[in-house]
Amino acid sequence: MRKNLIILLLIVIALTLPLYTGVYILHIFSSILIFLALSLSWDMMLRTGQLSFGTAGFFGLGAYASVLIVVNMGFNPILSLLIGAIFSGFIAFILGFIVLRLREIYFAITTLALTHVFSVIIRNFSDFTGGASGKILASAIFEGDPVKIYYLVLIVAGLAIIISEVFKRSRIHYAINAIRNDETTAKSSGIDVFKYLLFVFVSTSALQGLVGAVYAHQYAFVNPESTFSLNFLLLPIAMALVGGIYSTNGPIIGALLLGLISEYLKLIMPYGHLIVYGLIIVFVVLFLPRGIYSTIHNKLLKSNIIGGDKNANTASK
Amino acid sequence: MLEINNLNVSYGKIQVIWNLSMEIKENEAVGIFGPNGAGKSTLINAIIGLINNKEGSIKFNEEEINGLETHQIIKKGVALVPQKRELFPIMTVKENLKLGAAYIPKARDEIEQNLEFVYNIFPILKEREKQLAGTMSGGQQRMLAVGRALMSSPKLLILDEPSVGLQPSLVTDLFKKLNEIKKEDVSILLAEQNVKQGLKVIDRGYVLENGKIELEDDAENLTKNEHIQKSYLGI
Numbered sequence: 001m002r003k004n005l006i007i008l009l010l011i012v013i014a015l016t017l018p019l020y021t022g023v024y025i026l027h028i029f030s031s032i033l034i035f036l037a038l039s040l041s042w043d044m045m046l047r048t049g050q051l052s053f054g055t056a057g058f059f060g061l062g063a064y065a066s067v068l069i070v071v072n073m074g075f076n077p078i079l080s081l082l083i084g085a086i087f088s089g090f091i092a093f094i095l096g097f098i099v100l101r102l103r104e105i106y107f108a109i110t111t112l113a114l115t116h117v118f119s120v121i122i123r124n125f126s127d128f129t130g131g132a133s134g135k136i137l138a139s140a141i142f143e144g145d146p147v148k149i150y151y152l153v154l155i156v157a158g159l160a161i162i163i164s165e166v167f168k169r170s171r172i173h174y175a176i177n178a179i180r181n182d183e184t185t186a187k188s189s190g191i192d193v194f195k196y197l198l199f200v201f202v203s204t205s206a207l208q209g210l211v212g213a214v215y216a217h218q219y220a221f222v223n224p225e226s227t228f229s230l231n232f233l234l235l236p237i238a239m240a241l242v243g244g245i246y247s248t249n250g251p252i253i254g255a256l257l258l259g260l261i262s263e264y265l266k267l268i269m270p271y272g273h274l275i276v277y278g279l280i281i282v283f284v285v286l287f288l289p290r291g292i293y294s295t296i297h298n299k300l301l302k303s304n305i306i307g308g309d310k311n312a313n314t315a316s317k
Numbered sequence: 318m319l320e321i322n323n324l325n326v327s328y329g330k331i332q333v334i335w336n337l338s339m340e341i342k343e344n345e346a347v348g349i350f351g352p353n354g355a356g357k358s359t360l361i362n363a364i365i366g367l368i369n370n371k372e373g374s375i376k377f378n379e380e381e382i383n384g385l386e387t388h389q390i391i392k393k394g395v396a397l398v399p400q401k402r403e404l405f406p407i408m409t410v411k412e413n414l415k416l417g418a419a420y421i422p423k424a425r426d427e428i429e430q431n432l433e434f435v436y437n438i439f440p441i442l443k444e445r446e447k448q449l450a451g452t453m454s455g456g457q458q459r460m461l462a463v464g465r466a467l468m469s470s471p472k473l474l475i476l477d478e479p480s481v482g483l484q485p486s487l488v489t490d491l492f493k494k495l496n497e498i499k500k501e502d503v504s505i506l507l508a509e510q511n512v513k514q515g516l517k518v519i520d521r522g523y524v525l526e527n528g529k530i531e532l533e534d535d536a537e538n539l540t541k542n543e544h545i546q547k548s549y550l551g552i
Contacts, residue, residue: 174416177405184367185403187387188396190420190469 014154018147026150030218032259033153037160037211039236039243039251041204044164047246048200049180050100051108055208055236057115060228062088062209063216064122067135070217072128077141081213088209089202096198112233119228134223141217149218156214160207164248167200176200238277242284244291253293318343318504319364319473324373326356326363326528333359334371335528341473346495346505348522348536350512350549356528357508358400361477364506365397366390377473392421396471398462400478406451410442413450413461417468424470435464438497456487460494473504480511492518512549516540 018026038055045052066084069075075083099110122129129135142148167173175196178186186193212232216222235258236251243254261280265273288295319341326334333356341347349357362368364375366387375383382390391397404413414435418424424431436443439460445453450461459479466474476495480488488511495518499505509515516522522539524532532544539545 171419174405174419178416181405182399182401182403185399185401187367188365188391188399189417189465190388190391190424192386192388192420 018150023146026146028259028263030146030150030153032255032263033157034211034215035235035239035259036252036255037157038208038232039239039255040160040164040248041207041211042233042236043240043245043247043251044167045200045204046240047167047180048176048197050197050201051104052111052201052204053108053233054111054114054205056228056230056232057111057118058088058092058205058208059212059215059232060115060122060222060224061091061118061212062206063212063222063227064129065209066213067137067216067222068129070137071135077137077217081210081217084213084216085206085210088212089206092202092205093198096201100194100197100201115228115230115233119224122228123224130223132224134221134225134227137217137220140220141214144220153214153218156211159210161248161252163203163207168248172196172199238281240291242281242291244294244297247293247297249297250291250293254291257292318345318378319506320374320376321364322374322376324360324363324371324375326359326368326371328359328368328370333528334363337373337525337528337530339523339530339533341504341506344499344502344504345521346499346507346519348512348515348519349506349508349525350510350515350522350545351525352510352548355525357525358477359528360525361397361475361506361508364390365395365475388420391469392423394470394472396466396469396474398466398474398476398479400481404450404458404461404465407449409447410450410453410461411446414442414446414464414468417465418470421469424468427470428468431468431470434501435467438467438494438501439464456483456490459483459487459491463491463494463498467498467503471503473506474498475506475508477508478510479507480509480514488514512545 017029021029038059042052042055062084064084065087066077066080069083070077070080095114099107099114102110123132126132140149141152167176175186175191178189178191179193179196183193212227216227236255239254239258240251241254242258243252244250258277258280262273262277265276284292290298321337321339324334324337325332337360339347349360351357359368363371364382366382366385366389369384371383373383374381377390377393377395380393382393405416408416411432414432415428418428418431436446441457442461442464445457450458453461463474463476463479479491479495483491492514495505495507499518505518507515507518516536516539519536521535522533523530524539524545532539532542534542540550
């Protein structure tokens with residue numbers, strides 16, 4: 001009950017934020033929500049046991065796809081966001097047949113390499129993509145109206161949260177949990193491991209593509225350097241780790257916390273915030289290795305419901 | 318029901334199973350005995366498609382299953398209780414059982430009957446259906462693992478060393494349950510090192526040594542066999 005009230009309160013705050021804040025705060029929250037969605041999408045893939053470093057790659061693909069069809073073909077910008085998502089999902093579908101045969105560090109390295117490959121390909125198709133200097137949109141989406149952009153980003157983040165919750169409450173959840181815990185057992189429970197991995201890989205990549213498209217339209221440009229920046233990989237991972245992996249709430253808490261802290265630190269010491277940012281991550285990894293949300297959540301579980309069950313820890317490991 | 322002909326299995330260049338042929342008839346419980354490293358687990362993994370580097374024929378209900386993916390073989394009615402007990406510790410007993418049927422379309426339709434069937438054989442699981450699987454004892458968890466396999470409406474139940482890590486009295490209990498399962502139209506393939514207990518369950522057995530079948534006979538004759546007595550029963 002109390003939990004529902006908190007969720008309701010947060011939704012109300014999120015929806016009414018533009019009523020009582022200025023452009024600056026709205027802008028901060030827009031970028032936090034962007035990273036929140038990326039963080040969730042990365043975590044959803046991690047729940048299958050596959051550590052993906054391809055987040056920035058599919059983010060960039062979606063950004064490029066949506067900007068290019070607007071600039072080169074005069075598409076409707078809103079529609080182009082969907083194209084960005086579909087394009088990233090489609091590429092993930094094709095590549096999935098190869099990379100999802102890989103596991104652990106090999107999967108991680110390959111997805112990281114793919115990010116670089118995407119950016120090199122785009123850099124070299126300069127007729128269509130604008131090469132190293134990228135492409136600039138005639139105007140940002142909604143003529144750059146910060147309130148409308150905020151709501152757009154909120155919808156995308158909300159979508160990420162809903163997908164993450166659907167994943168947690170449906171048959172997919174147990175399938176991907178089983179795959180993470182032990183593939184052999186998953187297979188011997190009749191689970192088509194490859195099918196589920198492909199489904200999660202494609203849907204999270206499409207989500208990353210959508211986020212990339214929104215981001216590119218918010219700033220009205222793409223170029224290989226900044227669109228495929230590893231920030232879109234490392235920050236989401238840091239947020240999920242700080243907040244707590246394998247959950248919806250963890251990445252949300254991590255994104256809000258790190259997003260707000262880094263914004264505040266930027267004000268008091270330009271660039272110095274990166275040092276403090278790094279320290280926070282080191283601190284969390286050392287002292288709260290399960291993330292803030294999971295640590296608190298487990299404490300509550302232990303005291304209330306399952307009375308200190310050791311296996312509960314190993315299971316959600 | 319299951320018919321294996323001239324099966325060769327290797328890991329890379331190392332061949333583990335050599336020209337193996339065996340069969341399991343309808344409603345028969347068959348044992349595979351042998352020491353560590355004889356190839357028991359390899360054989361089981363080859364049957365259910367976890368190993369692909371294999372030659373020869375594996376037929377289940379007259380249908381070739383060599384080359385199929387594991388989940389396809391499971392859906393045809395083969396169930397495996399893996400050597401490590403693989404449960405979801407933070408889910409309840411009942412949820413764990415339902416998961417056994419969740420990914421198999423045929424079993425999903427029969428979920429209620431199968432649940433009753435499993436509860437009949439393992440009343441303790443019914444008693445504890447709301448308890449978290451991880452909080453149960455090792456023996457109960459093993460029973461839950463068997464129960465979960467039965468939830469998939471199998472025609473053939475494969476058990477990979479179910480006695481490992483259990484105290485002797487629990488092994489006796491568990492194997493009694495296997496005898497009950499046998500009466501319910503389910504064939505059993507039991508890989509065991511605990512030959513003494515295993516012989517009480519099976520109708521017929523194979524002795525596997527160094528990847529080859531050294532001996533095949535019915536349970537009664539195996540019990541009397543000199544090699545078995547010396548090497549496995551310590552008589």
